[in-house]
Amino acid sequence: MRNSNLYTFIFISIVTIICAGLLSSAAFYLKDKQQTNVEVDMKKNILKAVKLLENNKMSQQEILDLYNQNIENYVVNNLGEIINLPEGILVEDIDPEKEDTKPESDRLFPVYVKKSRTVVLAYCIPILGKGLWSTMYGYLALEPDLNTILGITFYKQAETPGLGSEVEAENFQNKFIGKQIWDDEDNLVSVKILKLEPSPNSPNIMYEVAGISGATKTSDGVMNLLLKDLTKYETYFRNLRKELVQKEEI
Amino acid sequence: MSNKKTFFEPIIHNNPVTIQILGICSALAVTTQLKPSLVMGIAVTVIIAMSSLIVSLIRSFIPKKIRIIVEMTIIATMVILVDQILRAYMFDVSKQLSVFVGLIITNCIVLGRLEGFALINKPIPSILDGIGNGIGYSLILVVVGAGREILGAGTLMGYSVIPQSLYNAGYENNGLMVLAPGAFILLGLIVWLQRAVTGHYEEE
Numbered sequence: 153m154r155n156s157n158l159y160t161f162i163f164i165s166i167v168t169i170i171c172a173g174l175l176s177s178a179a180f181y182l183k184d185k186q187q188t189n190v191e192v193d194m195k196k197n198i199l200k201a202v203k204l205l206e207n208n209k210m211s212q213q214e215i216l217d218l219y220n221q222n223i224e225n226y227v228v229n230n231l232g233e234i235i236n237l238p239e240g241i242l243v244e245d246i247d248p249e250k251e252d253t254k255p256e257s258d259r260l261f262p263v264y265v266k267k268s269r270t271v272v273l274a275y276c277i278p279i280l281g282k283g284l285w286s287t288m289y290g291y292l293a294l295e296p297d298l299n300t301i302l303g304i305t306f307y308k309q310a311e312t313p314g315l316g317s318e319v320e321a322e323n324f325q326n327k328f329i330g331k332q333i334w335d336d337e338d339n340l341v342s343v344k345i346l347k348l349e350p351s352p353n354s355p356n357i358m359y360e361v362a363g364i365s366g367a368t369k370t371s372d373g374v375m376n377l378l379l380k381d382l383t384k385y386e387t388y389f390r391n392l393r394k395e396l397v398q399k400e401e402i
Numbered sequence: 403m404s405n406k407k408t409f410f411e412p413i414i415h416n417n418p419v420t421i422q423i424l425g426i427c428s429a430l431a432v433t434t435q436l437k438p439s440l441v442m443g444i445a446v447t448v449i450i451a452m453s454s455l456i457v458s459l460i461r462s463f464i465p466k467k468i469r470i471i472v473e474m475t476i477i478a479t480m481v482i483l484v485d486q487i488l489r490a491y492m493f494d495v496s497k498q499l500s501v502f503v504g505l506i507i508t509n510c511i512v513l514g515r516l517e518g519f520a521l522i523n524k525p526i527p528s529i530l531d532g533i534g535n536g537i538g539y540s541l542i543l544v545v546v547g548a549g550r551e552i553l554g555a556g557t558l559m560g561y562s563v564i565p566q567s568l569y570n571a572g573y574e575n576n577g578l579m580v581l582a583p584g585a586f587i588l589l590g591l592i593v594w595l596q597r598a599v600t601g602h603y604e605e606e
Contacts, residue, residue, distance in 0.1 A: 160465045163465055178487075
């Protein structure tokens with residue numbers, strides 16, 4: 153009996169159905185909690201990039217409150233114009249990864265702005281791109297001059313634990329603070345990631361940081377994705393920078 | 403074999419990592435720091451114990467010719483469950499372990515214990531054997547993880563443990579320890595040490 157094909161077939165069907173049922177119900181009941189985690193994590197990382205997050209021990213509610221009080225957001229298109237989103241769609245819902253697959257003129261690029269009353273304190277944009285194994289997701293925050301890096305974070309990646317996954321580590325991210333993305337001739341140069349610490353005498357030290365040892369591919373990935381994503385916002389940032397110069401002249 | 407022996411033997415005398423040389427892949431991959439090593443150890447222990455229990459409970463119903471498929475299905479279900487729970491309740495840790503939770507499915511220790519023990523033993527000894535093997539695995543991971551974190555980064559659980567005065571005196575973190583060869587070397591030393599102490603040798 154136990155060797156008959158029918159028994160085998162019935163047995164494996166029962167096992168499969170039970171396992172599938174178990175997994176679907178787990179996925180169903182845990183989904184809300186997992187989604188909240190992802191949403192809070194995203195907002196936490198925007199706050200972290202713009203240096204509003206003081207410690208890691210804040211509750212989820214505190215993070216959401218802090219975010220709502222300090223961060224404004226909108227989307228721009230590839231011509232650098234601010235676009236109104238249709239009713240019911242939030243800027244947070246714009247998935248930069250999906251936007252990359254659209255034709256260039258339809259793409260929307262979210263911008264998160266840290267404001268105190270009407271004064272802009274920082275601009276923050278999502279960044280993402282391939283590392284060695286995975287797509288890395290993060291945020292890059294710029295000072296109001298749109299040149300100096302205020303902060304960078306990565307919050308989702310599946311790089312090698314302990315090596316490439318160090319992109320999430322603070323001591324790697326802190327290396328970017330104060331670096332600049334435009335050169336003296338106003339070209340967008342982004343930041344170059346070297347294998348070693350940049351020499352203190354290097355003329356380009358403002359645009360260079362050291363990569364993660366043992367994770368060259370991940371470091372290269374970070375370098376490429378920074379340039380790629382900053383280029384998307386180049387027109388918009390250029391316009392803003394022109395306005396800044398005009399304001400100074402007045 | 404007594405229950406006590408079933409439980410304690412895999413921890414030292416028949417350790418799955420150092421004696422049977424199983425589960426090496428994950429022992430190399432997640433042990434750059436202590437914390438992921440610890441969580442990985444706990445996750446694997448839970449998964450071996452649960453799947454051993456289930457396989458032992460249904461062992462007399464499993465048709466011989468598809469037993470491996472059944473075992474893999476059960477392991478995969480347990481692994482995905484653990485992954486989902488980590489994502490919901492320990493989000494930060496699950497991010498750190500990333501793909502390696504999913505890869506527990508391919509950890510030879512789990513399948514090895516189901517094939518070698520749970521399939522022919524009663525539920526209680528099976529669960530003890532599972533936990534024992536899980537702890538044996540975790541123990542090695544924790545030792546390697548702690549060693550690599552201290553030598554490679556000068557920290558433990560993220561806190562600095564090497565005094566600044568030592569760095570001032572010219573000490574440097576050993577970058578090799580962060581890479582896979584560092585894990586091989588530490589693991590090799592542990593295997594050597596253990597065999598020297600217990601007198602275990604490979605049968606010809």
